[in-house]
Amino acid sequence: MDSLDWAFPSSALEAKDLSLHYGPFEALKKVNLKVKAQEVTALIGPSGCGKSTFLRTLNRMNDLIPGCHLEGQVRIGGVDIYAKAMDVSLLRKRVGMVFQKPNPFPMSIYDNIAFAPRTFGIRKKEELDAIVIASLRQASIFEEVKDRLRESALALSGGQQQRLCIARALAASPQILLLDEPTSALDPISTAKIEDLLATLKSAVTIVIVTHNLQQAARIADTTAFFLLGEIVESGTTEDMFRRPTDKRTENYITGRFG
Amino acid sequence: MPTSSLRYRTFREKAMKGLFFLSAAFSLLALGAIIAYLFASGIPFIAKVGFFSFFFSTTWAPLATIPQYGVFAMVLTTLYVTALSVAIGASIGLLAAICLFRFVPSRFVTPLRWLIDLLAGIPSVIYGLFGLIVIVPFIRDYVSTNGMGYGILAASLVLSIMILPTMVSVSYDALKAVSPLYYEGALALGASREEATFKIVLPAAKSGIFAGLVLSSGRALGETMAVIMVIGGSPQLPVSLTESVRTLTANIAMGASELTSDALSALVATGVVLFVFALILNLSFSFLRGKESGHV
Amino acid sequence: MSDLRAFRRSRNFFASLKIASMVALGVSLVALVSIVLFVLIRGTGNLTFQLLFGKYGASPSIWPAFLGTLELIVIAVGVAAPIGIASAIFLSEYAERDFWLIRCIRLATETLAGIPSIVYGLFGYLVFVVACGWGYSLLGGGLTLAIMILPLIVRSTEESLLSVPMAIREGSYALGAGKVRTIFAVVLPSASEGILTSLILAMGRVVSESAVLIMTVGMVVNIVPVSPLSAGTSLALDIYYFASFGYPEEASATAVVLLLFVLSLNLLAFLLARLFERKKGLHGQS
Numbered sequence: 094m095d096s097l098d099w100a101f102p103s104s105a106l107e108a109k110d111l112s113l114h115y116g117p118f119e120a121l122k123k124v125n126l127k128v129k130a131q132e133v134t135a136l137i138g139p140s141g142c143g144k145s146t147f148l149r150t151l152n153r154m155n156d157l158i159p160g161c162h163l164e165g166q167v168r169i170g171g172v173d174i175y176a177k178a179m180d181v182s183l184l185r186k187r188v189g190m191v192f193q194k195p196n197p198f199p200m201s202i203y204d205n206i207a208f209a210p211r212t213f214g215i216r217k218k219e220e221l222d223a224i225v226i227a228s229l230r231q232a233s234i235f236e237e238v239k240d241r242l243r244e245s246a247l248a249l250s251g252g253q254q255q256r257l258c259i260a261r262a263l264a265a266s267p268q269i270l271l272l273d274e275p276t277s278a279l280d281p282i283s284t285a286k287i288e289d290l291l292a293t294l295k296s297a298v299t300i301v302i303v304t305h306n307l308q309q310a311a312r313i314a315d316t317t318a319f320f321l322l323g324e325i326v327e328s329g330t331t332e333d334m335f336r337r338p339t340d341k342r343t344e345n346y347i348t349g350r351f352g
Numbered sequence: 353m354p355t356s357s358l359r360y361r362t363f364r365e366k367a368m369k370g371l372f373f374l375s376a377a378f379s380l381l382a383l384g385a386i387i388a389y390l391f392a393s394g395i396p397f398i399a400k401v402g403f404f405s406f407f408f409s410t411t412w413a414p415l416a417t418i419p420q421y422g423v424f425a426m427v428l429t430t431l432y433v434t435a436l437s438v439a440i441g442a443s444i445g446l447l448a449a450i451c452l453f454r455f456v457p458s459r460f461v462t463p464l465r466w467l468i469d470l471l472a473g474i475p476s477v478i479y480g481l482f483g484l485i486v487i488v489p490f491i492r493d494y495v496s497t498n499g500m501g502y503g504i505l506a507a508s509l510v511l512s513i514m515i516l517p518t519m520v521s522v523s524y525d526a527l528k529a530v531s532p533l534y535y536e537g538a539l540a541l542g543a544s545r546e547e548a549t550f551k552i553v554l555p556a557a558k559s560g561i562f563a564g565l566v567l568s569s570g571r572a573l574g575e576t577m578a579v580i581m582v583i584g585g586s587p588q589l590p591v592s593l594t595e596s597v598r599t600l601t602a603n604i605a606m607g608a609s610e611l612t613s614d615a616l617s618a619l620v621a622t623g624v625v626l627f628v629f630a631l632i633l634n635l636s637f638s639f640l641r642g643k644e645s646g647h648v
Numbered sequence: 649m650s651d652l653r654a655f656r657r658s659r660n661f662f663a664s665l666k667i668a669s670m671v672a673l674g675v676s677l678v679a680l681v682s683i684v685l686f687v688l689i690r691g692t693g694n695l696t697f698q699l700l701f702g703k704y705g706a707s708p709s710i711w712p713a714f715l716g717t718l719e720l721i722v723i724a725v726g727v728a729a730p731i732g733i734a735s736a737i738f739l740s741e742y743a744e745r746d747f748w749l750i751r752c753i754r755l756a757t758e759t760l761a762g763i764p765s766i767v768y769g770l771f772g773y774l775v776f777v778v779a780c781g782w783g784y785s786l787l788g789g790g791l792t793l794a795i796m797i798l799p800l801i802v803r804s805t806e807e808s809l810l811s812v813p814m815a816i817r818e819g820s821y822a823l824g825a826g827k828v829r830t831i832f833a834v835v836l837p838s839a840s841e842g843i844l845t846s847l848i849l850a851m852g853r854v855v856s857e858s859a860v861l862i863m864t865v866g867m868v869v870n871i872v873p874v875s876p877l878s879a880g881t882s883l884a885l886d887i888y889y890f891a892s893f894g895y896p897e898e899a900s901a902t903a904v905v906l907l908l909f910v911l912s913l914n915l916l917a918f919l920l921a922r923l924f925e926r927k928k929g930l931h932g933q934s
Binding site: 361364365368369371372373375376377378379380382383385386389390393443444445446447448450451452455456464466467468470471473474475476477478479480481482484485486513516517520544545546547549550551570573574575576577581601604605608619620623626627630631633634635637638 | 658659662663665666668669670671672673675676677679680681683684686687690730731732734735737738739741742743752753756757758759760761762763764765766767768769770771773774775795798799802826827828852855856857858859862863884885887888891892896899900903906907910911914915918
């Protein structure tokens with residue numbers, strides 16, 4: 094980790110035999126998943142089945158929870174992210190996260206986006222300006238906010254705030270973007286905007302998205318993985334999963350028998 | 353029978369309501385009485401002595417042959433003591449609160465808070481005693497350049513310890529009230545735990561913390577006993593940290609044995625000044641607290 | 649690469665702030681605890697029977713102060729509690745929120761809470777010592793203290809009353825009870841534990857207070873008070889007297905007594921609060 098330009102050799106991610114315990118409770122049971130670079134991978138499944146927990150292992154946000162114990166490996170581009178040599182801050186620079194409830198900081202739009210670059214040492218105004226504008230463009234929100242960059246981010250609508258959070262994560266130049274049910278709190282129009290956004294982003298950033306919304310997965314995901322009770326029951330191309338699921342449980346979930 | 357008991361009941365309801373109302377109005381009455389007595393004695397006196405002479409003269413000698421009543425030295429001392437004690441106590445208290453909030457393992461937090469709250473109940477005379485027996489000699493022997501231990505430094509040190517529990521408590525509550533989503537969001541962007549806490553959570557808590565500052569200032573401003581035991585008591589202009597001086601509160605307490613009617617009015621006038629200062633601080637605190645809960 | 653240096657510098661800077669905060673916590677705890685330790689160490693050795701219970705003659709005794717303190721508690725809480733509780737009942741059960749008079753009353757309560765204690769002392773002097781003609785007296789001191797602790801009692805009683813769920817009142821009305829009966833038979837008993845706790849804390853304030861007393865009771869350390877109209881002293885005031893007139897050992901010893909008194913009151917209030925919370929949990933109320 095000698096340089097802030099350090100990046101994973103590729104943004105292909107692999108979880109091998111990943112098990113996670115919260116104290117005595119086993120939240121993830123030997124999860125195996127390969128996430129291909131420059132694709133959208135969706136994690137679907139009923140509530141409480143480990144999707145979000147799994148997502149949070151990918152940027153080590155579970156480190157924050159006491160009593161959390163993890164076995165197995167997560168490798169990005171071949172690099173073990175739980176190795177001792179891994180700098181967690183740099184990991185989170187390269188693996189960004191957007192939360193279910195938009196959480197812009199109580200600051201100006203500009204300062205929200207500039208937060209990550211500033212954390213990583215960029216101080217010059219011209220550089221920051223360029224990054225802020227580029228990130229807002231990448232998140233398809235620049236035109237809407239370009240005249241009010243100094244105003245509070247809290248004044249934006251819910252959908253705008255979520256796109257702002259995406260822009261904020263993009264400002265750190267991530268290789269992978271993790272999204273935890275990013276549209277579940279939003280109206281259909283904002284949802285559609287964000288789905289379009291993700292479809293264009295994937296060529297630049299590998300996307301892993303947790304979603305409750307099967308139609309959303311069908312619309313935007315290249316690969317889908319079905320989580321049930323802490324394990325991956327089945328995963329594959331979205332078309333295969335939805336048209337020809339091999340496991341009965343997958344079929345029941347997709348056809349709405351439970352969930 | 354039923355009609356009269358109904359009438360009795362209605363009478364009882366009305367009477368009790370009236371009684372309750374009178375009790376509630378008693379606060380208004382009490383405040384009114386306090387303001388009336390103080391201002392009735394104090395304001396005419398200030399007018400008699402002359403506004404500028406009272407506030408800006410530096411000579412306080414109520415028992416001299418030609419009495420003089422200038423509180424400037426005391427106002428200055430009060431401001432210095434309040435400012436210094438808040439500067440020391442509030443910054444240490446705020447940092448301590450941040451530590452409790454973020455860097456202390458959770459099983460220690462409640463017992464530590466409980467300990468600090470318990471210590472908040474120590475009576476102010478005991479702080480004064482500690483100041484007199486420990487802090488004053490320490491300053492005199494190791495810090496002072498003029499051989500005195502009393503003065504602004506001693507009083508500020510004592511008061512800063514006194515306001516620590518308030519500051520820690522209020523700041524901790526303000527930090528706790530900040531949505532944890534902000535902290536998580538900052539971490540997910542690559543900030544370290546310390547960066548996320550100081551750069552995002554702390555600024556988000558600033559109105560609650562500021563309210564705590566104002567509350568602590570009010571305590572420091574209004575404190576009497578702890579101060580009179582360590583500050584010296586001479587009504588002279590403060591020019592150094594270690595010389596005998598007095599605050600407005602000390603002025604009132606120390607003059608309590610001077611009983612000429614003019615001297616008494618002078619004390620009341622001092623009380624009026626103090627009352628107004630405290631009122632300003634108190635109203636700002638209420639205003640700030642109202643603003644903050646408006647956000648929540 | 650200067651980015652990397654700035655990044656590292658920023659992280660190190662904030663990491664050092666973390667250390668500063670830990671130092672601050674340590675300093676705070678040490679400062680506060682050392683005050684208690686100081687008092688205990690200097691004072692316990694000087695706790696003699698004469699000091700505690702003897703007659704004040706050649707050597708000092710805090711017995712007059714004991715009695716004075718108890719009288720002050722009885723007068724102050726005895727006067728402030730009924731008025732304060734009745735006030736709170738009015739504010740929580742009868743008052744319309746936005747009526748201008750109610751707002752004034754609340755403002756008055758807030759303002760009273762913020763007045764420095766020496767100003768109360770001055771007021772007490774002007775009213776009870778001079779205007780009423782009583783001279784220095786425990787009654788004057790007690791009444792002044794009553795006004796001083798009134799806002800505390802009103803505030804916490806009101807909180808306790810407001811936390812009694814509406815459903816309980818409605819149940820009482822549905823059975824035909826009137827408002828007054830509902831208040832006394834149902835609401836007050838529900839809130840009684842919170843009210844009790846706040847009274848104990850108010851007692852703690854009375855015991856700790858000295859600035860008010862220095863101007864109203866006269867600091868007569870050596871005579872046992874015979875009536876409320878006698879001048880007298882309190883434990884806190886005695887500490888000031890001993891410290892200022894050259895009896896540091898007695899001051900420390902009295903401080904031990906006062907500290908134990910106040911800390912036990914606070915401890916009692918805390919334990920009661922915990923007890924009541926657990927009881928409430930059992931009954932499913934919150």
